Amino acid sequence: MQLATPFTRMKSSFIREILAAAQDPDVISLAGGLPDEKTFPVELLKPTIDQLTSDLNLFQYGPTQGYGQLVGHLNKRYQLPEHHKLLVTTGSQQGLDLIARAFINPGDKVVLEAPSYLGAMQVLNFVQADIVPIAQNVEGPDLNVLEQCFVRHQPKLFYAVPDFHNPTGLSWPLATRQAVAKLCLRYQVTFVEDAPYRPLRFTGDTLPMVSSFCPDQALVLRSFSKIASPGMRVGAVSGPGHWIDPLIKVKQGADLHSSLPIQAMLLGLLEHPGFEQHVANVCQLYRGRYAVLHNALKHLETFGCFTQPIEGGMFVWLTLPECDTFTLAKTLLDQGVATVPSDVFYSGQKGVSALRLNFTNSSPESLKEAVDRMADVIKLL
Numbered sequence: 120m121q122l123a124t125p126f127t128r129m130k131s132s133f134i135r136e137i138l139a140a141a142q143d144p145d146v147i148s149l150a151g152g153l154p155d156e157k158t159f160p161v162e163l164l165k166p167t168i169d170q171l172t173s174d175l176n177l178f179q180y181g182p183t184q185g186y187g188q189l190v191g192h193l194n195k196r197y198q199l200p201e202h203h204k205l206l207v208t209t210g211s212q213q214g215l216d217l218i219a220r221a222f223i224n225p226g227d228k229v230v231l232e233a234p235s236y237l238g239a240m241q242v243l244n245f246v247q248a249d250i251v252p253i254a255q256n257v258e259g260p261d262l263n264v265l266e267q268c269f270v271r272h273q274p275k276l277f278y279a280v281p282d283f284h285n286p287t288g289l290s291w292p293l294a295t296r297q298a299v300a301k302l303c304l305r306y307q308v309t310f311v312e313d314a315p316y317r318p319l320r321f322t323g324d325t326l327p328m329v330s331s332f333c334p335d336q337a338l339v340l341r342s343f344s345k346i347a348s349p350g351m352r353v354g355a356v357s358g359p360g361h362w363i364d365p366l367i368k369v370k371q372g373a374d375l376h377s378s379l380p381i382q383a384m385l386l387g388l389l390e391h392p393g394f395e396q397h398v399a400n401v402c403q404l405y406r407g408r409y410a411v412l413h414n415a416l417k418h419l420e421t422f423g424c425f426t427q428p429i430e431g432g433m434f435v436w437l438t439l440p441e442c443d444t445f446t447l448a449k450t451l452l453d454q455g456v457a458t459v460p461s462d463v464f465y466s467g468q469k470g471v472s473a474l475r476l477n478f479t480n481s482s483p484e485s486l487k488e489a490v491d492r493m494a495d496v497i498k499l500l
């Protein structure tokens with residue numbers, strides 16, 4: 120049987136290759152985007168898990184929009200306006216997929232930061248969106264370029280990760296957030312704000328979301344993968360009700376609904392008095408690891424490498440002297456360090472030479488050792 124057309128546009132997954140090689144115990148993996156499993160809040164989940172079987176309704180089919188009590192809790196937690204709705208999804212990745220399937224026709228223009236989240240490019244390529252890249256600077260997109268892009272392409276969506284971006288780790292300052300919202304309102308472009316790393320701030324002040332400045336022109340994707348567990352696969356998408364309703368219809372066809380027992384587990388976790396402390400502990404652990412990696416990477420500056428400081432999240436973006444980043448990543452893998460080359464995060468254009476480094480799932484000793492191994496390779500560039 121012949122594959123559907125969108126498959127012909129999919130790149131062979133170099134990342135999957137790297138992640139498979141990273142299973143080797145001799146390889147230090149800075150490649151994945153994994154939380155440290157020691158942070159999984161199993162103790163906080165236990166009381167709810169013990170209670171689960173006393174509610175048989177949780178083991179029945181349920182509403183597509185999500186487990187009612189969880190939906191209610193999240194509405195309050197995010198202080199959604201009356202006319203907004205929230206849909207519980209199987210990870211925030213599903214939210215993105217539903218948005219693409221509900222709203223994008225082949226050839227529709229969608230603006231994406233360059234570099235951008237690989238999973239977003241995959242989803243958008245699958246619905247045959249016409250991806251328009253916008254370069255990402257330290258302070259987010261250049262606003263003049265973004266405006267020209269909106270005028271020229273009249274895109275349907277602008278998808279971005281303003282908090283602790285994947286892959287760069289950078290966050291947009293307040294002025295960028297306000298200005299992007301203004302442009303989205305002026306040119307009627309829907310802003311899709313993907314915020315899986317937002318709770319992982321380990322320094323500086325929390326900034327308002329972009330969508331808070333254009334609530335009726337935005338859809339917001341949330342994830343519990345980084346503060347609860349990725350294996351639970353719970354996320355949410357929220358926005359104006361008339362945009363969430365079509366997503367509910369598409370989800371019905373996709374999986375009827377996300378697992379009710381898991382949604383009940385998440386609710387128990389979010390309502391547990393120890394939850395906020397749990398998130399603070401995760402941030403503290405990651406702050407320490409980031410500091411170790413950041414300090415170690417300073418030694419690579421003599422070889423023309425550079426990193427921007429970050430305030431949270433899971434990734435550091437190490438820019439390099441101009442090179443073939445795929446070849447470099449392969450050489451590093453041979454030396455026992457898995458990283459992700461920058462090229463995979465660009466859609467069809469050549470980006471800067473860089474590596475994405477994850478610091479949340481390696482011990483401080485491993486992080487230092489990884490940078491020592493990297494130095495031996497990078498000094499020869």
Ligand SMILES: Cc1ncc(COP(=O)(O)O)c(C=O)c1O
Pocket residue numbers: 152209210211212213236238280285313315341342343344349353354
């Ligand atoms: C920017 C971004 N969006 C979405 C996701 C998917 O998250 P989830 O596990 O909630 O599906 C990830 C996962 O790493 C991500 O980096």
